[in-house]
Every structure is written in C-alpha cells, then in structure tokens.
Amino acid sequence: MKNKNHIPAYSLNIEETTLHLAGSLLIGNANVFMEEVLMCLKKYKHKQIVIEIDHLEYIDSIGVATLNYLKSRLDERKIKVQIDGGKKEIKLKLQTFSLNETIQIQKNKKVPFWEDVGYQMYRFLNDDLRAFIILMTNVMYWSITDLFKPKMQRQGEFYNQAVLIGVNALWIVLAMSFIIGLVLAIQSATQLRNLGANIYIVDLIVIAMMSEMGPLMPAILVAGRSGSAIAAEIATMKVTSEMDALKTMGINPVRFVVIPKIYGTIVTLPFLTILADILGIFGGMIVAYFYLDISFQVFINRMTESLYNRDILIGLVKSLVFACIIVLTGSFFGLRAKHGAEGVGKVTTQAVVVSISLVFIADSIMGLLFY
C-alpha cells in the first residue's frame, strides 16, 4: 500500500528522443516532476518524444493527469508525445483516468465588453422590467380584489404582517425620528439665532419633518428591516420549491404571500410616519426651548400657523408610495432568487439596496411634484 506521508521517488532519464520514467508518480511528487521534466526539455529540439514507462512502479490518477498535462504542454511546442510500454495495471490506469485525445478542454469564452453591456440592457428591459411590471399588476389586481373577499385571505395573516413589519419597528422608528428632529434643530439653531430669526426654527422643523423626514425615516428603517426579511422569506420559499408547491395546489403565490405583506405595510407605515413626525417635532421643540428660549406654548402656536393640511397629506401619500415600493421590491427580488442559499443572500442585499434607492428617487419625484 502506498503511504502518503512518505513520498515515493520517481526517476527520469532522457536519451535522445526517449524519456525513461521509473518509480512512482503521484500527488506528492507530481509538481516536482512537472518542473523537472519541463526544465530538462527546455532545449529539446526534436519534433517527437517517447515517454517509456516500463519501469514505472506506481501511478495514481493525479500522476496520469500530470502525464496528460505534460503531453498538452509539449503539444503546444509541436512536440508529438508517445507513451510507450508500461505494466498492465499502469496501462489500464492510463486508459481509465486519461482525458481522451479528442476532448478539448473547454475554456469559458470571454464576452466582449459592449456585447455584455448590450446583453445586460436587453436582459433588464426584456426580463427584469417586464417581470417587475407583471408583479406590480398582479399585486394591484389582487390587493384590490381581496379587499372585497376577506374570506380568501389566511386568517390572522394581515395582523401578523402588520405586527412584524410595523409594530415591531415602532421603537427604532420613534428613537431615530426623535434624534433626527433633535439634530436638525441643533444644526439650524445657531444660524437662525445669528440672523435673529429664532421663531422660524418651528417652520423649519415642522415642514422638514412633516413632508420629508417623517415619511423618509420610517421608510428607510422598514426597507432595511422588513424589506430584507420579505426578500429572504420569499427567496427561501422559491429555492426550496415552496412557491412551485403553492402553484401546483392551485394557489397564486403572489396572492398568498405578497398581498398580506402589502396590506400590513400600507396600513402600518402611515401610522409610523405620523408617530415619526410627532417625535421629530418633539425633538425640535426641546432644542428650541433650551437653545433659543422658545417655550412649548409659543412653539405650538407657531406650529398651528405654519402647518397646513397639505403638508400632512403629502407626508401620508409619500408613506403609502414608500410602502408599495418596499414590499414590491422585496417580493420582486425574492421571487427571482436562484442558486440555493447563496442566491438568497444575494437577492436580500439587492432588495435592500434597490428599495432604499427607489424610496429616495420616489421622494425626489414627489418632492418636485408637490413643491
């Protein structure tokens, strides 16, 4: 039996056009053999060589591959290689473990840059965008239809999703909004005090929170927290064939999985937005009190003057749009998962990055529209 801790030796000897190989050729000495033989044959001038293996005692499959590799290296130099002799079992191994002469090692073709760009663009338009529009249409259709058929929904699923997506995110949303309001006010306070326009801190904080930060903060937090969870859950269902199972049971997977999440997010995100508005303004109120000597009463009086219903409405409309974006993006990426566990991780990251980006883009567009 071969002992791999003790590496058996090979010996080679080149005479004219014959390379005599003896001893053992296996995983432990294959690399040294290759280096030595290529060095010996560096100045080899003939157009053919015979590798004589009559005295080769042992060869493993890696040794066979090494001989094959040597053959291909010499082929590149237009040197024809012939393996000659060998014991019966060695010949059998060469036959079993060799790559056939006819088999060419296939190399992955490198796609030219512009061809790749064109293909990616085509794939985006024909594949991704189309799938997204189909999903969006499906979600719109079923979310409206199911409003009138509450019996078709799973019992308690809307409540579960509302708790998971909205209620469980409450404390982090409140804390972050309070901090944002506080920081926004601190940054503005010094400038406004220099201008003697202390009271305008109220307008600044209220409008910024109501129409921008109020809807944006919860949306970003929910996209990071629940958007990723939605993508991961759906992706796992996809790669473990649960989605196929639903389909073959005659259940629409989008209706079954995505619609409760849409309801849960659409209902809870506006509430989170309102609470974020209140906490953010409260943060600003505290800074105004301590830094600018504006009492709570004065702050509230000014707030009622500067705040319009329109600002509150804009914030709520934004939060509804953000809710749809978060669930649709998470579901879209989840449904496109492939390649097992690794694919789940990949689409989850993509879902979070894309949904946060889309939230910002949508915010800018709505900001321009409602200006």
Add this chain to the structure above:
Amino acid sequence: MREIIKIKSLSASLGGRNILSDISFNVYDKEITVILGRSGAGKSVLLKHLLGLMDIQEGEVVIFGKDIAEMQEEEQKRLYFQMGVFYQNGGLLNALTVGENIALPLEQNSNLSHELIDHIVWSKLKLVNLLNAYYLYPSQLSGGMLKRAALARAIVMDPLLLFCDEPGAGLDPISLVSLDKLILNLREQLGMSIVVVTHEVSSIFRIADRIVFIDSGQVVFQGTLEEALQAQNKQVKNYFDTAK
C-alpha cells in the same frame, strides 16, 4: 488482510436515546464494505462517528492504526487528506462552480500548479462523465449530475479511503450502473478501501465485498454477500427477500 478501520464496542446516544449500541466491525484494505439497514437504524450516526464529526462517547474507532478520539487537530487533518467523502446531497459549495468545487481540496492541500490542478479537474470530470458542467453552479445541476460532481470532488485527491453516503439515491438505473462501475474501478485501479451506505439492492449485488447490517443501532450481521444471502437472521433475510 489489513484492517483500515477497526470499530470496537462503539455506543452512542442522542438526547438520552440509544442510537448505537456495542457496534464492532472492521473495514479491510481494498475492499468495498456496504453498511445496510432500514431508515433510522443508526447508519448516518455511525458514519458521522467514522468521519470524526461526532465525539465518541463509548468504544473505539481506529482508522489507519490510530484511535480517532485521541487524535490531535493536525493528525486529524492528515487523516482527512487520505479520506474522501461523498455526501448524500452532494455537499458542494453553492458559491463555487463545479470546477472550482473539485479543485478546492487540491488548491488548499497540495502544492500543484493551477494549470495542473485544472487538468486534474477536467480528467475527474471526464471520469464521472460531466465535462459540460465545469462552469456550472451546483444549483444548475440535476440530482444525478450533482451526485457525480460530488463524487469527482471526493476522489480528486486519490484518497486511500472513500466514504459514500447513499451514492445511488435518486439516480436512474443507467447512471447507477455506471456509478457502481466507477466505484469498482476506484477500488481495482487505485486500491481504495470504500465504505458505502446504501439501500440500493442492485448496487449491493454489484459492488459489495462485505456487508454490515445494522438494525436498531446494533450490528445484526456482518460477512460477505454470499453469506448475507444465506443468513438466517430474520432482518437480513427479510431485507433481501423484500428487495427481490
């Protein structure tokens, strides 16, 4: 005949439940030992003990003359270099292509050049008839292809000892026959000692040199295939009769 694996009075329990009790048998050099038994008999737990994936609670497992319970990390690593494992569900890394998966043990544990490793990988892929899968990811393979890719990875280092966990499960009869031929070739030509856990009776007839039958965590029979076919033990008799 030289023993490659010696198992002496191995017992194991999980959560207070006895899974293996007093298991003793040997695996011999250049032989194919088939471990048989019904589902839940304790085969997988036994395999995990042989692979050093579970701590030995009672008894002794000696591989290549060394007790695996007393092995240091380095010794265990050296042992793993001489062992190949063909997992039931492949155990291929999803993030790597099939080619990269097969190359991985050589890249990590040998000083071979990348070009030579590449050549070895192609030759192993040819051996398992999977030349078109080099650049594919495991998730893009069918069940049978996945099995063959996993076998290619298990044998890439030419191990002295090969463990196969349900190699034939999910394979069509033609693929199963060629897989069995390959296992026989590995034993004949590379002198591998092979331990196979399987339910496929047709496979057992083709490849088994020695059979170890486990029932309720105990070895109820061990011997050659001929002896197994004539065994009076009720479970063994039932197993082969039902399979016929």
